[in-house]
Amino acid sequence: MTSGPKISTIVTDIEGTTSSIRFVHEVLFPYAAEHMARFVQQNQAREDVAALLADVVALAGLPDDNIDGVVAQLQQWIQDDQKITPLKTLQGLLWQEGYEQGHFKGHVYADANANLRAWAETGMALYVYSSGSVAAQKLIFGYSEFGDLTPCFKGYFDTHIGAKREVQSYRNILSELGVTPEQVLFLSDIEAELEAASAAGMQTVWLVRDGEIPAAGAQYEVARDFDEVNQWLIGTR
Structure with missing residues (x-):
């Protein structure tokens, strides 16, 4: 993976990124x-x-x-x-x-759990952006299989900020965060979301956890898991 400007903020999707779509x-x-x-x-x-x-x-x-x-x-x-x-x-x-009521616990990949905790400990500002409501986001991390991960995050965004495939949504997030786009890394498994975030100036990594890497992956940084994302982050420092 190639290096880029130093990242201070990570915004992550949930489904297919931190957590299984199947869950x-x-x-x-x-x-x-x-x-x-x-x-x-x-x-x-x-x-x-x-x-x-x-x-x-x-x-x-x-x-x-x-x-x-x-x-x-x-x-x-x-x-x-x-x-x-x-x-x-x-x-x-x-x-x-x-x-x-204990009917289920939130699924989070082990590599996501380990790296989210490590990034938070180093002072990285972590946020979630998902089409699920902020309340639902807090629940999947608050009741995760690895315990309460909500202390890792500084904030959450849902469809109130805008649809995830629209460039303006990511501009709205940047306005809320008050940082330059180049300092923000967006993680997702959906190409259209990466395209919108890139158009807003954010850096992106495409999580492709299973199967072959799509041909369009050549346009983006691609990672199989959060361990690979972390290796890319190390290369930016």
Whole structure:
């Protein structure tokens, strides 16, 4: 890997980067789908839930008094893996129940755990940017198989900052961080996200944990795991 300007800040994706996509799609999504109807019915009068349900009604053009229609819309969005903010927030609330009740622990790769802790100890500023809600992000790291990793992170970004494949989202993050783009490293397994981050001036590393490296990988720094990312970081110092 080639070296570049010194990195002071790392922004990392979750799915396919710090954590297995299978955990999200085979554990978290099915749990949300199974329990969404119950959760909405039981909590629809709760102020935070009611506000989210109102957002669903507005986005989907549904009648205000059709709670079954709202649930059906949420289930459809889950099935279609839609990155819609009220859905992601409701999923986060549901997953909190699951984590707190011990139904599952957050999956984090061992190499991600070790390097995130090491980077934080050296003073690197670590942030998360995922399409999942900030609450869901804190849960996967707070209830991880390796214990509570949330002290490693200085902050979290979700779709409130913008969609992950849009350049402006990364400019918004840079504005929040108050650092120059060249000081920021963005980690993801999705080429379109890397392209957007690169266009905003960030440095990027493409996590390709399994299979062959895509032909487009020649345009980016590529790593199989966080150990390789760390080797690249060492080369920038």
